[in-house]
Amino acid sequence: MLSIREYIHQLDWDNLCRIHDSARLFELDGSAPEKAFLPLAECYKEEELFDSSIFVGEQNGEIVGFVAFCDNSITWLYVEPKFFRNGYGRMLLDFVLNRISKPASVTVLNNNFRAIALYKSCGFKVHSEKKGIIPLTNVEVISLKMVLSR
Numbered sequence: 001m002l003s004i005r006e007y008i009h010q011l012d013w014d015n016l017c018r019i020h021d022s023a024r025l026f027e028l029d030g031s032a033p034e035k036a037f038l039p040l041a042e043c044y045k046e047e048e049l050f051d052s053s054i055f056v057g058e059q060n061g062e063i064v065g066f067v068a069f070c071d072n073s074i075t076w077l078y079v080e081p082k083f084f085r086n087g088y089g090r091m092l093l094d095f096v097l098n099r100i101s102k103p104a105s106v107t108v109l110n111n112n113f114r115a116i117a118l119y120k121s122c123g124f125k126v127h128s129e130k131k132g133i134i135p136l137t138n139v140e141v142i143s144l145k146m147v148l149s150r
Contacts, residue, residue, distance in 0.1 A: 002091045007054035007066065015056070015063035017041055023078040030111035036139035046135040052076065053099075057092050059083075067092040069099065074106040077115075089118050097122070103149040110142040124148045 007016070020040040028036050044050070052068035052075040065079035065088050074096055079089045097104060108115045110129065124146040131142055 001059075002064070002088055003058045004055050004067075004092065004095050005058065007056055012056050012063060012066075016054075016066055019063065019065060019078050019080045020076075022081050026081060026084075026114065027078075027109060027112050030113075031109035032134060032139050032141050036134050036137045036141070038136055043136055049076065055092070055095065057088055057095075059088070064088050065092055067096045069096050072101040072104050074100070074104065077106075084114070090122070093118065093122055097148070103147050105145060105147045107143050107145050110144055116144070116146070119146050119148075122148065 017040045024037055052070040054066060054068040056063050057065045064083045068076035077089065077092055106119060126144050127147040128145045129142060131140055133140055
């Protein structure tokens with residue numbers, strides 16, 4: 001059973017970096033070149049990680065993923081790739097959906113099919129598409145804003 005708790009910087013920072021850095025490569029695959037990758041330690045300020053409420057998911061004492069939100073937006077959701085397809089992403093998503101205001105929204109890269117499928121399976125629909133730049137990289141990407149109104 002996944003245990004979800006509030007992020008504690010002194011305990012969890014290294015794990016967040018490890019999870020983000022390994023999962024981010026999967027997120028970018030097909031949507032952006034490898035030069036778009038930046039380790040979390042280099043991009044967390046620009047990408048405003050700590051403007052969000054952050055929660056970590058633990059299984060058997062190991063951090064397997066994290067989720068963050070601000071107001072009605074899911075701002076971060078990452079699962080360590082070795083734990084993909086175990087339902088942890090869905091559990092983190094369900095957790096946050098019970099805490100944020102509606103309509104809930106999330107922005108995903110257009111070819112991040114794993115994330116798009118997860119959000120669609122929970123009732124999210126693509127609301128809009130836009131071009132943008134990944135902070136600090138100057139790499140242009142296409143992202144989808146997905147919305148859940150229930």
